[in-house]
Amino acid sequence: MKLYILNLGKMQLDESALVAGIHGGSLRNQNPVAQWVDIPVQAALVDYGDGYLLYDTGCNIRERFVPDDEDTPSPFHGSEDGLIEPQLAALGVRPDDVKYVVMSHLHCDHAGYLYLFKNAQVITADKEFSQSMRLFGLRGFGPGPYKYADFDAFLQAGLDWRLIPEGQVEYEIVPGVKAVNFGTGHTFSLTGLYVELPRSGNFLFTADALYRSENLGPPIRIPGLIYDSISYVKSAELIAGYAAKTKATIIFGHDKRQFATLDTAPDYYD
Numbered sequence: 205m206k207l208y209i210l211n212l213g214k215m216q217l218d219e220s221a222l223v224a225g226i227h228g229g230s231l232r233n234q235n236p237v238a239q240w241v242d243i244p245v246q247a248a249l250v251d252y253g254d255g256y257l258l259y260d261t262g263c264n265i266r267e268r269f270v271p272d273d274e275d276t277p278s279p280f281h282g283s284e285d286g287l288i289e290p291q292l293a294a295l296g297v298r299p300d301d302v303k304y305v306v307m308s309h310l311h312c313d314h315a316g317y318l319y320l321f322k323n324a325q326v327i328t329a330d331k332e333f334s335q336s337m338r339l340f341g342l343r344g345f346g347p348g349p350y351k352y353a354d355f356d357a358f359l360q361a362g363l364d365w366r367l368i369p370e371g372q373v374e375y376e377i378v379p380g381v382k383a384v385n386f387g388t389g390h391t392f393s394l395t396g397l398y399v400e401l402p403r404s405g406n407f408l409f410t411a412d413a414l415y416r417s418e419n420l421g422p423p424i425r426i427p428g429l430i431y432d433s434i435s436y437v438k439s440a441e442l443i444a445g446y447a448a449k450t451k452a453t454i455i456f457g458h459d460k461r462q463f464a465t466l467d468t469a470p471d472y473y474d
């Protein structure tokens with residue numbers, strides 16, 4: 205088994221979206237200045253011997269982001285050759301070779317290229333799929349990170365969805381690889397990926413259930429961009445317990461400092 209971490213470009217946003225109140229005021233500093241920071245966009249590919257499993261698919265640079273929209277709270281910066289297809293091609297993998305795609309959630313920086321994986325079982329939480337599809341159907345998306353164009357593309361592609369029921373934590377995919385249902389928090393429901401590797405040890409990918417190490421603490425610190433803050437804390441506690449039980453290294457969703465320490469493709473963990 206080989207685990208590749210893919211570098212799919214970067215986004216920028218106000219740091220308080222990642223950790224609420226990180227630049228809070230004080231008597232001494234009554235008008236703190238917002239900090240505009242870079243965050244990595246990442247995915248993971250597992251070569252499990254009989255096929256490939258992908259965790260998240262990155263931003264769709266061509267159709268979803270308007271480069272000159274100066275009011276966007278989170279611009280994406282990436283080159284064409286840094287997107288998911290060329291990254292996979294460099295490893296000798298075509299989208300049709302991927303048998304499973306585990307989607308952490310359906311925000312545009314994770315689901316932008318999901319429509320390419322027509323041969324795959326697409327695994328995510330039932331609640332994330334159902335609630336975001338409901339918003340899509342009602343034309344109810346606001347200016348947030350779900351994009352109509354992504355959902356249109358999911359439907360046109362006729363994807364093979366496999367939905368994890370609410371309350372079911374583990375979903376075994378192949379031996380040593382599980383989707384882990386972290387529940388509600390950042391969005392309607394977040395799904396992680398757990399991978400057991402004999403040499404490198406176990407990994408637990410959290411995506412945006414924990415943006416950065418500061419969110420886990422202790423103490424747990426909620427992000428500014430959040431769907432349900434009370435459930436977020438429960439979800440973070442579940443992750444902490446799961447990682448402790450499995451002795452897994454936690455890979456945060458958008459942690460620039462941690463990302464700089466990781467081996468990215470073509471290097472791999474095994």
Ligand SMILES: [Zn+2]
Nearest residue numbers: 311313314412
């Ligand atoms: Zn994200």
